[in-house]
Amino acid sequence: MKAAVLYNYNEDLLIEDVPIGDPGDREVLVRIIATGVCHSDLSALKGKSRPPLPIILGHEAAGIVEKTGSAVSKVRKGDHVILSWAPNCGECFYCQKRLPTMCDTYGAAAGNGTLWNGARRLGTVERPIHHFTCLSSFAELAVVPESGCSKIEKDIPFEVAALVGCAVTTGFGAVVNDARVEPGEVVGVIGVGGVGINAIHAAHLAGAKAVAAIDINPEKETVARSFGATHFFNSATRDVPAEIRALSRGRGADSVIDCTGRPAAIALAYDTARPGGSVISVGIAAKGEMVCFQASTLPNTQKRIIGSNYGGGMPEHDFERILALYRAGRFDLDRQIGERVALDEINDAFRWLEQGVLARTLVCFEQ
Ligand SMILES: [Zn+2]
Ligand SMILES: [Zn+2]
Known part of the structure; x- marks a missing residue:
């Protein structure tokens, strides 16, 4: 798949072909359709949050389920989904405390640049590439945890859904x-x-x-x-x-x-x-x-x-509430969409963000 890879802080992302593996039991392969370029991506690119390198950034995204792991029940092939940058295991101390965005399991995985259990689906064994927040959406495809997928109605534009993701x-x-x-x-x-x-x-x-x-x-x-x-x-x-x-x-x-x-x-x-x-x-x-x-x-x-992390920490519940308000014409999301660019123009999107352009630039892929 085509992906934008960060090799060194403060440098442009390189657009290249990256091997992506099959989803594990409780993982989902998603074809990314729209992904926003957000300040947390910029902080990572600038080395402020110091993610492990090389890495594929991108954490505000929506797409279509391409393939599901053997134990996945939440979504199926063809579903439209918003992707969450804070998936959760449902079992750890914080998940049990109803603080899913504090999930220990995924907190550790995100810190190490992997998926759950240290799995990596990007790059090769010799040249592994790290995952960003268990998501890495600056690519044609992403393997994400099942719990990071939220199914949405098919009439919601992917650009809108992507913005709701962060x-x-x-x-x-x-x-x-x-x-x-x-x-x-x-x-x-x-x-x-x-x-x-x-x-x-x-x-x-x-x-x-x-x-x-x-x-x-x-x-x-x-x-x-x-x-x-x-x-x-x-x-x-x-x-x-x-x-x-x-x-x-x-x-x-x-x-x-x-x-x-x-x-x-x-x-x-x-x-x-x-x-x-x-x-x-x-x-x-x-x-x-x-x-x-x-x-x-x-x-x-x-x-x-x-x-306040991810809006109080129950993002999946909020995705639904926001989209209901959007559908009712009360929450204006269309006006927040700025330029739409192709993946190989992504470095321009980072420059616009740095210059303070307010409307969100979205990297969009063919459906
Ligand atoms: Zn963000
Ligand atoms: Zn957990």
Whole structure:
């Protein structure tokens, strides 16, 4: 199959022919139709998250089931599927605790660049290629765990389904599952990017009275408002906590969602939340970075700081909810699709992402 392989950090991906093995018992071979280029791919390419090399990146994808392993019952050949980058074993401590995205089994596999049980289906024995988040969708085909496949209706466009596989669910779930935004609330969203747009949109749909988009790039205001932001504050030039207090009878935001992962932004979220309000930390900081806030204020204000992974950690459930809202014409996913490119143009997609182009570039394959 044709695949985009990363051999060295900070270099272009190489498009080449890569052997792919048959799916194991509880694995599925999926023909990728659409796959988005996301910030986590960029962090891997830049060496920030330091995945093992060589590796095939890509973790926001949808496709068609081509072949199933002997013990697979969840999907069958011809099914259309969204692929999850956090498959789970269903049996470990965290799976039993209903925290499937914390699954020990797949956490270890993703760290080692393999599938479950250390299996590898990419490359050859002499020249193995690593899997990325048990997915590796920058390729014509992918072998993934059965639990990472979610069947969808065939009328859902693959580009839409791909986006739901990462950025959309991450932003939507942060609002719905972690912030639990209620009608009439005041919500802040820091970082108007692929995830932030979905947090803004979800907060608007949840009936928030005010949705304040916060970013250092004033050019993001128009798009933020088009997805439901009622206010836009440039945190480089405005006193955001004071602005939000002015919107909330002096109290502060009911919840603030940080999608940037910048320590200063997380501290800003903390200062902006009202007493008893919550800070939802979604964006991922570079390793080793620390956040500072005045410790005595934490018990006194009863603020809550909540880490949010894959939108609260039950992605498969959220895929269904988001697609139901999309089908009802309430959640706008079509407008989030940017350029469609072929696999050999993927390095351009990374450059656009780095330049801050907001609409998602999707690598698309012939159906
Ligand atoms: Zn992603
Ligand atoms: Zn598990």
